Amino acid sequence: MDKKRILLVEDDQYTRELYQEVIKDEGYFLDSVTNGEEGLEKIKKGGYNLILLDIMMPKMSGLEVLRSIKNEPPKIPNGPIVILTNLTNDPILNEAYGLNARDFVVKSDITPGELIEKIKGYLEESGNKEKTKQEQK
Amino acid sequence: MADYVTTPKTSDTIKSLWKLEKIILNTLDFKEVVQKICDSMLSELGYLKLGYRIIVLTLADEKKGVLRRISLSQTPEAAKAQAASAIPFHDIEIPLNAQKNLLIQTLHERKPHSTHYWPDIFTPVLTPEQAIANQKASGIKTSMLYPVTIQDKTLGVLIFSMVKNLEEVSEAEEDLIRGFTDVVGLAVQNAKLYTTLSETTQKLDKANKRLQELDKLKDDFVSMASHELRTPMTAIKSYLWMALNKKKAELSEDLNRYLGRAYHSTERLISLVNDMLNISRIESGRIALKLGEVDPVELVHEVVEEVIPKATELQLNVKVIERKVSKVLIDKDKIHEVVINLIGNSLKFTKPGGTVSVTFDEKPPFVYISVTDTGVGMAKEDMQKLFKKFSMIEHSYTAASTSGGTGLGLYISKSIVTLHKGDITAYSPGLEKGSTFTVSLPITGTSTALELQKEAPKVTEDSKGLEKKRLGYI
Numbered sequence: 384m385d386k387k388r389i390l391l392v393e394d395d396q397y398t399r400e401l402y403q404e405v406i407k408d409e410g411y412f413l414d415s416v417t418n419g420e421e422g423l424e425k426i427k428k429g430g431y432n433l434i435l436l437d438i439m440m441p442k443m444s445g446l447e448v449l450r451s452i453k454n455e456p457p458k459i460p461n462g463p464i465v466i467l468t469n470l471t472n473d474p475i476l477n478e479a480y481g482l483n484a485r486d487f488v489v490k491s492d493i494t495p496g497e498l499i500e501k502i503k504g505y506l507e508e509s510g511n512k513e514k515t516k517q518e519q520k
Numbered sequence: 521m522a523d524y525v526t527t528p529k530t531s532d533t534i535k536s537l538w539k540l541e542k543i544i545l546n547t548l549d550f551k552e553v554v555q556k557i558c559d560s561m562l563s564e565l566g567y568l569k570l571g572y573r574i575i576v577l578t579l580a581d582e583k584k585g586v587l588r589r590i591s592l593s594q595t596p597e598a599a600k601a602q603a604a605s606a607i608p609f610h611d612i613e614i615p616l617n618a619q620k621n622l623l624i625q626t627l628h629e630r631k632p633h634s635t636h637y638w639p640d641i642f643t644p645v646l647t648p649e650q651a652i653a654n655q656k657a658s659g660i661k662t663s664m665l666y667p668v669t670i671q672d673k674t675l676g677v678l679i680f681s682m683v684k685n686l687e688e689v690s691e692a693e694e695d696l697i698r699g700f701t702d703v704v705g706l707a708v709q710n711a712k713l714y715t716t717l718s719e720t721t722q723k724l725d726k727a728n729k730r731l732q733e734l735d736k737l738k739d740d741f742v743s744m745a746s747h748e749l750r751t752p753m754t755a756i757k758s759y760l761w762m763a764l765n766k767k768k769a770e771l772s773e774d775l776n777r778y779l780g781r782a783y784h785s786t787e788r789l790i791s792l793v794n795d796m797l798n799i800s801r802i803e804s805g806r807i808a809l810k811l812g813e814v815d816p817v818e819l820v821h822e823v824v825e826e827v828i829p830k831a832t833e834l835q836l837n838v839k840v841i842e843r844k845v846s847k848v849l850i851d852k853d854k855i856h857e858v859v860i861n862l863i864g865n866s867l868k869f870t871k872p873g874g875t876v877s878v879t880f881d882e883k884p885p886f887v888y889i890s891v892t893d894t895g896v897g898m899a900k901e902d903m904q905k906l907f908k909k910f911s912m913i914e915h916s917y918t919a920a921s922t923s924g925g926t927g928l929g930l931y932i933s934k935s936i937v938t939l940h941k942g943d944i945t946a947y948s949p950g951l952e953k954g955s956t957f958t959v960s961l962p963i964t965g966t967s968t969a970l971e972l973q974k975e976a977p978k979v980t981e982d983s984k985g986l987e988k989k990r991l992g993y994i
Contacts, residue, residue, distance in 0.1 A: 397755040401762065439747065469750035471797065472743055473985050491750040491790045494761045 387432040387506055391415040392422035392448070393467065394440040398490065402435070405495045406502065419443025423451055429459025433505050436484075438468040438475065446475065449482035462509045465501075533692050536565050537699045544703055550711040554591040557678075557704050562593055570693060571684040573597040573660060577668070578614075579676035579708065580627060586613040587623055587676065597658045597681075604657035606650040618644055623677045626665040630674055634664045634686050641665070641679065662686050666697060670705040678704060735804050742800040746793045753793070757786040794987035795928035799909070802935045807986065809851040809939060809976040813964045816848055816887050820878050823859045827867065835872035838863070843880045845887045848961040849969040850940055855961065857986055858933040858944075862891045862957045865929065870895030870954075885966035886942060892956040897948040906946050907934045936986075937961070941972045 389411050393399040399415055406413045414431075416422050420442040426434060438445035445466060452464075463485035466476075476487050488501060543560045547553045558575045561567050575593045580586075589609050592598050602609050618624050622640040626633045635641060641663060642651035663681040667674050678701055682689075760783040762768075764776070771779065801807050817840070824838050831838045866876040874894040881888040898906075910927040934944045941962055948955035962968040 395751050395755070398751070398758070401755065401758050405762075469747050469754060470743075471746075471794075471985075471987055489750075490754040491757065491793075494765075495758050496761065496765060 386410065386412040388412045388414070388430060389502070390422070390425055390431045390434045390461075392417075392419065392425075392435065392440070392445070393437045394418055395437075401495065402498065405499055409499055409502075411502075419445060419448045423448045426452060426461060426464075427457045429457040429461055432462040432509065433502060434461055434464040435467045435502075436464055438466060438470050438479070446478060446482065449479060449484060453482050463505050465505060533696045533699070536696055537703065539564060540700055541703050544707040545710065547707075548711060548714040550715045553707050553711040557707065558591045558593040561700060562595060565696075568595070571682045571688070572680060573683055574601065574658065574679070574681040576679040576681070577676065577704070577708075578623060578679070579668075580616060580674070581613075582616075584613070585616050587616060587627065588613050590676070597660065597683075601654045601658035601660070604654050606646060606653075612642070612645050614642075614645055620644070623665060623679075626667050626677045627674050630667045630669060632664060632666045634662055636662055636685075638663070659683055664689070664697070666701040668701055668705045668708060670709045675705060675708050739800060739804050739806060742797060746797050749793050750790065753786055753790050757783065757790065760786060792928070795932060798932050798986050799928060799935075801986070802932065802939075805977060807854075807936070807939065808978055809854065809972075811849050811851055811973060811976060813847045814850050814852050814855070816845055816880060816889055816961065817842055819852065819856060820859060820880075820889060823856060823863060824878070826860065827863050830864075831867055831876070834867055834870075836867055836870055837875040838867075839875060839877040841877055841879045845880045845882045846884075846963045848887050849964045849972060850961055854936050854986055855940070855959075858936055858959060859889065859891075861929045861933045862944075862959070865957070866891050866893035866895060866955075869893065882963070885963050885968035886960035887963055888958050888960050890956050890958040892954065894954045897951050897953040897955050898946075899951055900948075903946050903948065906930050907944070932986075933959075939977065941968050 389406055391399065391402055391406070391413060393402065393415065394417050396417075399417065403413060403415050414425055416425060417440075419440045422434075422436065422440075422445075423443060425431075426448065436445045436448060445468070449464065464483070466479050466484045466487045467490055468487070469490050471489055479487060485505065486501075488498070493501070540560055543564060544553060544556050547556060554577050557577050561575060562572055573593075573595055574597050577590045577592075578587050579590045581588055589612055592602070592609060605612075614621050614623060616624060616627070621643050622633050622635055637652075638655040638660075639646070639648040639651040642654070646654070658681070660681040661683055662685055663679050664686070666678045666680070668676045668678055680697060760779055763771070763779050764783060798807075820840055824840055827838060863876060863878070870876060870893045876891065876893045879890045879892065881890070907930050909931045930944070937944050937959055942960040944960075945958050946955060947958070962972055
């Protein structure tokens with residue numbers, strides 16, 4: 384079976400490298416970029432099974448990335464986008480959900496182990512959806 | 521031939537006064553009032569025909585120690601006098617201690633005066649020659665000066681200037697002028713009070729807006745600061761977790777303990793940031809309640825299900841003693857946090873083998889949920905301290921050092937329950953004898969619930985939720 388493809392958009396180097404390590408250790412294929420602009424470029428190319436997107440980033444914020452994708456969805460679709468942030472601000476959270484974010488995870492509240500469990504959950508969920516879609520066809 | 525007639529009918533005086541009163545007292549704006557004072561008698565009552573030409577209102581400015589011209593009737597004679605004046609009228613300020621000035625004498629003696637000689641009223645600001653020039657230009661023969669008083673205060677002086685001699689002023693005219701001066705005192709006082717009041721209101725409005733802005737700034741700052749704090753804390757916590765859990769190298773027992781305590785402390789720090797955010801939101805009124813009907817027993821079961829793993833790990837029993845009670849009107853997520861906090865506290869302060877039990881009671885308008893444990897309990901004098909911010913009671917329910925609490929949980933819980941018009945109380949028979957925390961929540965449909973529905977903070981653009989309690993960290 385193909386490796387699941389995950390995109391990580393995170394500007395903080397230590398956090399990014401740590402998540403890279405645990406995600407790769409689980410055997411996933413991982414692309415990681417350090418700001419919203421690069422993130423958007425990758426997302427536009429499509430084909431990721433899961434996208435982990437920070438909010439507060441230089442050049443382009445996570446919300447701006449979400450807005451841009453909503454206005455102009457990529458030709459090759461991606462899996463769910465999960466907001467991975469340390470901001471806990473309801474208006475931002477609500478806007479993110481309005482822009483089709485699948486979930487909102489507060490980094491300081493979870494351990495790397497819990498992040499992996501969550502990733503498995505999102506992938507399984509979107510995998511099941513794919514299956515149902517194909518069966519319906 | 522004189523260009524004026526004499527003597528209005530005495531019977532008209534009262535009617536005229538009443539008319540003036542109506543004109544002047546109907547206005548509250550200070551500028552408008554003082555202008556009307558100077559114009560109304562001449563134009564509305566036809567005193568021009570009686571030879572009156574200029575009416576001037578002067579008021580004392582106690583702070584600056586001067587008497588100042590406030591308003592002047594709009595007549596050709598007034599304009600001529602102004603045009604002739606060496607110093608513009610509005611710049612003329614007569615010192616309150618200028619004893620020789622007739623205006624000042626009128627003010628201090630609270631008695632009317634009159635003069636044919638304008639230097640009396642312009643000294644020492646204008647020279648006699650300058651004052652005489654003004655008088656000539658205006659054609660005024662006599663000026664009558666009347667003190668404007670209210671109760672025991674003299675506010676200023678009204679000057680009635682006319683093109684006739686004092687002997688030609690009838691008794692009826694004098695009556696009217698006296699009555700008019702009294703009305704002016706009242707009107708000036710009213711207008712002053714009104715102006716002060718509206719100025720104060722404006723200032724308060726401004727201050728209030730500024731406070732709201734500051735509050736928002738504070739909230740934004742706390743929000744940003746906590747985000748900035750969380751970023752490095754996430755890194756510390758995550759790397760410590762890696763060291764402890766990934767077992768890439770075997771850790772010595774000591775190292776395991778060191779890292780474990782560092783990890784534990786980071787968790788504490790993160791909880792503290794979350795709690796401070798919550799307090800900032802509660803205190804600035806940005807916590808909105810999303811009210812709904814909730815079965816308290818069901819809610820407690822949901823919480824207990826969440827805490828069972830932790831309780832098992834701590835070798836503690838959690839029992840729910842069910843009883844059918846009414847539904848309550850609450851924000852479910854927020855009361856969920858409160859119940860987690862109470863059960864979590866009890867778990868924290870009860871030794872292995874102990875029991876935490878949840879019971880229900882009902883006495884309208886409230887349902888009572890009680891969390892009782894067999895833990896460390898507390899002394900009577902400590903019970904009130906419990907719900908204060910950063911209250912730390914030795915070996916007790918808010919102690920921070922080894923228990924890992926933030927000292928804020930009970931304060932936050934109490935604030936949330938109070939928002940719901942309920943309360944949290946604590947009871948313990950004594951140290952080592954366990955304790956009971958009881959939450960009261962309003963029953964749906966009771967008057968308390970209806971009040972809550974009306975008064976509860978509504979969701980707005982500014983409102984925020986609560987930071988969640990970390991379960992792994994009880």
